[in-house]
């Protein structure tokens with residue numbers, strides 16, 4: 001069983017919700033990421049989404065765009081993101097790591113080379129924002145053959161047919177984008193999310209993690225309870241951005257926030 | 268391959284290129300657009316309305332002008348200019364915006380967004396939005412806002428909101444990113460009018476179909492003027508819409524050579540250029556697979572061109588396919604050469620071309636002398652140079 005499947009099974013068994021942080025690999029510096037990942041695990045996260053920096057992050061709001069720019073300024077890349085994951089894995093065999101990014105770096109590396117490299121780095125899932133299942137079959141097959149879950153997105157305007165398609169194409173979990181917009185947007189409506197989840201649940205057994213626009217522990221709890229987990233990204237990255245001259249402080253603030261969300265989720 | 272050319276397939280593929288590579292939220296509006304595009308491009312009422320607009324509002328057909336003096340001077344092939352510069356708003360871009368705006372109206376969309384580089388597409392979009400009373404927002408890289416300020420003013424006069432994009436390289440690709448972000452946020456009421464044959468399917472096919480009027484008219488006008496087909500077609504390639512508009516109706520006419528002219532900026536060898544077909548590699552950006560300017564890690568690299576409209580790291584997927592199959596040839600012209608083309612046409616024929624179109628003129632100056640006097644080249648004069656007066660005056664040290 002994949003690390004992701006095992007993790008969601010354990011969560012379901014213990015009646016808990018997944019806390020899934022997103023940070024961009026190499027933001028603001030390459031040496032920040034691995035210690036940050038370990039600190040997040042200590043704060044109680046279940047899965048880590050590791051953003052692969054891209055020059056043209058079309059689905060991201062300004063906060064994650066700037067995170068990409070900071071990382072790229074240090075020559076971060078898909079290759080070096082995989083090195084970071086490898087480094088993390090040396091001392092953490094438990095926590096699933098999901099790569100989240102855009103297709104072109106993967107295309108450039110080549111699907112097979114990428115799948116092999118991701119397997120060597122013990123990556124557990126790959127979410128490619130601009131690769132819908134229609135175009136993604138070739139890559140998904142290569143990933144699945146190596147025990148890596150291809151993770152797909154669903155959106156507020158996705159039809160039943162799309163949900164079924166993601167159910168067939170994806171594994172690990174489904175990432176439900178909670179609003180029409182980019183990452184970090186400010187118009188999350190929990191009632192809408194609740195309605196939509198009924199439609200999604202009716203068409204898939206896969207766990208559903210919900211993200212985009214979650215900014216505080218209370219919303220995180222509400223959202224997580226609607227699905228199987230909550231993804232929190234821009235809010236964490238804002239703390240890096242606010243403390244670029246004191247990264248220890250950035251790390252502490254992120255840990256503090258995640259710990260408070262963990263507590264809210266479990267209470 | 269060209270005997271019966273019927274690209275793209277139903278999922279928007281031109282061989283390995285094209286397709287739909289977008290975030291999930293954009294899948295429903297793209298499906299909706301695709302359905303409308305297929306319905307209305309076969310609807311006689313829609314076609315009649317489009318034709319009437321092209322005639323009465325855009326001013327079509329645009330002339331096919333025999334540049335006799337310039338042909339004589341170059342001493343080779345007879346050069347015919349397809350005068351897209353004479354269209355309303357001054358370039359070929361309006362052919363497409365008139366068409367997409369009619370679709371937007373049919374689909375009940377109340378808000379129009381667009382990206383623009385040179386500002387010609389932005390102006391053409393603001394123009395049709397004004398005419399139909401639709402809200403209009405145009406995204407433009409802040410570098411381009413500065414170098415095409417005249418067009419920024421035109422858009423504002425027309426009632427559009429111009430948003431200067433400060434991210435990335437602050438040029439056309441970043442404007443496209445920002446427009447996609449707007450679309451994903453406002454999918455319900457917003458129609459995104461893409462200005463070139465890029466983006467996810469159906470845009471490359473749809474924009475081509477709206478621009479193909481250039482080639483259809485050229486073919487007929489050339490027959491009328493000379494009694495035969497041209498021997499060569501020349502057009503500049505940014506995203507590739509004016510080029511595919513000219514080429515498409517000739518694809519099955521194998522005797523007609525096609526030359527797409529990319530911007531070599533400071534020169535291909537310097538790396539400071541905008542020539543993905545000549546010097547790039549296949550990849551995925553802005554919703555389709557095509558040739559791109561990217562580094563070994565797949566990050567998109569900055570482009571350079573004197574002309575804002577060619578300053579783009581990608582190119583329409585159909586051009587990628589025409590390159591690989593050898594049906595079209597892609598060449599490149601440096602900034603310096605483009606300026607020679609600009610001055611040549613201005614002084615030889617009394618026509619001031621856009622800097623984008625000047626690349627096609629410069630290549631024609633190389634090609635024509637290699638051909639016989641009884642051979643024919645049709646060059647797409649995609650736009651007029653008014654928008655570039657400030658840039659040109661500044662280069663000459665003149666304050667306007």
Ligand SMILES: Cc1ncc(COP(=O)(O)O)c(C=O)c1O
Nearest residue numbers: 387505506507508509576649650
């Ligand atoms: C006059 C003119 N020609 C050409 C172009 C390049 O676009 P395309 O390659 O889509 O024709 C532009 C773009 O702004 C333009 O304004």
